[in-house]
Amino acid sequence: xxxxxxxxxxxxxxxxxxxxxxxxxxxxxxxxxxxxxxxxxxxxxxxxxxxxxxxxxxxxxxxxxxxxxxxxxxxxxxxxxxxxxxxxxxxxxxxxxxxxxxxxxxxxxxxxxxxxxxxxxxxxxxxxxxxxxxxxxxxxxxxxxxxxxxx
Amino acid sequence: xxxxxxxxxxxxxxxxxxxxxxxxxxxxxxxxxxxxxxxxxxxxxxxxxxxxxxxxxxxxxxxxxxxxxxxxxxxxxxxxxxxxxxxxxxxxxxxxxxxxxxxxxxxxxxxxxxxxxxxxxxxxxxxxxxxxxxxxxxxxxxxxxxxxxxxxxxxxxxxxxxxxxxxxxxxxxxxxxxxxxxxxxxxxxxxxxxxxxxxxxxxxxxxxxxxxxxxxxxxxxxxxxxxxxxxxxxxxxxxxxxxxxxxxxxxxxxxxxxxxxxxxxxxxxxxxxxxxxxxxxxxxxxxxxxxxxxxxxxxxxxxxxxxxxxxxxxxxxxxxxxxxxxxxxxxxxxxxxxxxxxxxxxxxxxxxxxxxxxxxxxxxxxxxxxxxxxxxxxxxxxxxxxxxxxxxxxxxxxxxxxxxxxxxxxxxxxxxxxxxxxxxxxxxxxxxxxxxxxxxxxxxxxxxxxxxxxxxxxxxxxxxxxxx
Numbered sequence: 359x360x361x362x363x364x365x366x367x368x369x370x371x372x373x374x375x376x377x378x379x380x381x382x383x384x385x386x387x388x389x390x391x392x393x394x395x396x397x398x399x400x401x402x403x404x405x406x407x408x409x410x411x412x413x414x415x416x417x418x419x420x421x422x423x424x425x426x427x428x429x430x431x432x433x434x435x436x437x438x439x440x441x442x443x444x445x446x447x448x449x450x451x452x453x454x455x456x457x458x459x460x461x462x463x464x465x466x467x468x469x470x471x472x473x474x475x476x477x478x479x480x481x482x483x484x485x486x487x488x489x490x491x492x493x494x495x496x497x498x499x500x501x502x503x504x505x506x507x508x509x
Numbered sequence: 510x511x512x513x514x515x516x517x518x519x520x521x522x523x524x525x526x527x528x529x530x531x532x533x534x535x536x537x538x539x540x541x542x543x544x545x546x547x548x549x550x551x552x553x554x555x556x557x558x559x560x561x562x563x564x565x566x567x568x569x570x571x572x573x574x575x576x577x578x579x580x581x582x583x584x585x586x587x588x589x590x591x592x593x594x595x596x597x598x599x600x601x602x603x604x605x606x607x608x609x610x611x612x613x614x615x616x617x618x619x620x621x622x623x624x625x626x627x628x629x630x631x632x633x634x635x636x637x638x639x640x641x642x643x644x645x646x647x648x649x650x651x652x653x654x655x656x657x658x659x660x661x662x663x664x665x666x667x668x669x670x671x672x673x674x675x676x677x678x679x680x681x682x683x684x685x686x687x688x689x690x691x692x693x694x695x696x697x698x699x700x701x702x703x704x705x706x707x708x709x710x711x712x713x714x715x716x717x718x719x720x721x722x723x724x725x726x727x728x729x730x731x732x733x734x735x736x737x738x739x740x741x742x743x744x745x746x747x748x749x750x751x752x753x754x755x756x757x758x759x760x761x762x763x764x765x766x767x768x769x770x771x772x773x774x775x776x777x778x779x780x781x782x783x784x785x786x787x788x789x790x791x792x793x794x795x796x797x798x799x800x801x802x803x804x805x806x807x808x809x810x811x812x813x814x815x816x817x818x819x820x821x822x823x824x825x826x827x828x829x830x831x832x833x834x835x836x837x838x839x840x841x842x843x844x845x846x847x848x849x850x851x852x853x854x855x856x857x858x859x860x861x862x863x864x865x866x867x868x869x870x871x872x873x874x875x876x877x878x879x880x881x882x883x884x885x886x887x888x889x890x891x892x893x894x895x896x897x898x899x900x901x902x903x904x905x906x907x908x909x910x911x912x913x914x915x916x917x918x919x920x921x922x923x924x925x926x927x928x929x930x931x932x933x934x935x936x937x938x939x940x941x942x943x944x945x946x947x948x949x950x951x952x953x954x955x956x957x958x959x960x961x962x963x964x965x966x967x968x969x970x971x972x973x974x975x976x977x
Contacts, residue, residue, distance in 0.1 A: 362516070363549070364549070365548075365550045368523055371525065422576055454581040454584065456547040
């Protein structure tokens, strides 16, 4: 393995030249396996109008192993805990090397659009979500306003 | 910045299906995409077919099947023994890959010659460079035909060269700032002086590219590519240097593309036809290491003429990788290389993947890791890792980290009042596995590069190993 695999170069090139709407991923100057990512909250979700920062790291075994993704911006979401870790199948058991950075980030965006409190990572948030959905959504909206920088 | 230069070199060697989008037949990008492996995104190398109808590089899919027994595309169950080689696709891809550059150039340059007026923003600085190119062209004729052919637009001769090339370049030169600019396809042609001929395939490359990347590739893929460069160079000799001046921009391309394509096609076709005659080499079996003694393992390795040094784990990895190379080479491939070459590939893989990491870490955690045998770190990245045991045995370090983090918090609180609360730092403790990531970025006190340092040392180590 001569430093960076071609696949990573290719993916990065594509991300930079042909970005996904609402998602921005830029490799770090010193480490091209580390990406600074921003995702816009999807429309009609409690997270709309928010811009969320994430970090993404491609482990040595990528693409055999899933990328590591974490929210840096605080977010009120049943599948994202307060350390920013994400409960998402394609990041764990359902990872496949045919997936790529682009598809993973799209899945994260989709997770924002449809929270799943039945498979929680942040238990307290999920409980809130199940018991008083309106309040939880309002709180998510409030956190978005407070922590996620405005567009 | 040698690293950046190296990266640039690497980026310029990467092809992408979207290269065709700016040509006359953008639909070709679809063909280009289809002939690529979904795992490595490169052209299929020794393609194999799964029972579910998907095609991957033999090595890519075998490596993945060492981890998961399913198809990466449809998640259907899959085992190595189910893979079938696809000679047809294999020849199709190699044939296409050898034609690709010409195809691209043909479609691109003919477009250029028609839209000269549109792209006439030639900058002044670039012209001298091309002047030197052309003058070189005049002095030593034979060599340069080859150089131009493999690197840039061969057909463009003498004066017409100047117009065409400078347009080509100016179009590509839309540079952005920062690291992202590296990825925006600024492929500046290397200056003539830095070109050198590869001793193996005879093509000319940029010196650095030759030393760092190409020689290795050429040695590895030598067997696969051999017929192709031999062809193209003989064609280059046959084709008389066209004396026509400006009118000869498009014409020679057409001539050339007809001639070699016949040649190339027959070679690939013949190879496909002859592929039915299979050699009698047996598949290497997977081993059940848990029931093997160390001596048995060593015997097995030495019977394959593999080195028996290293830990048990390293020997197991060595066997597994060799088994993969072996089966891919002797079972899937049309033109197999001999065992010696396989062992050479294994050695170059080991140099970057299976060694004990050369360590040069600075942070507290890493120093601590240095003291511990690497076996502790086994499974660190997987779910099998014993998190609780890890937490118990390293409580001290976590305590100290928490202290550091809290101090960092106090400091950063002065500058940014509503940051993270202290109980979050406590939670960091609970999630011991994530400690370095989370502490560092939550508090901003410890720089968030512990993850990066590790990857960095890895990168440098593999760089030095490729130099061997």
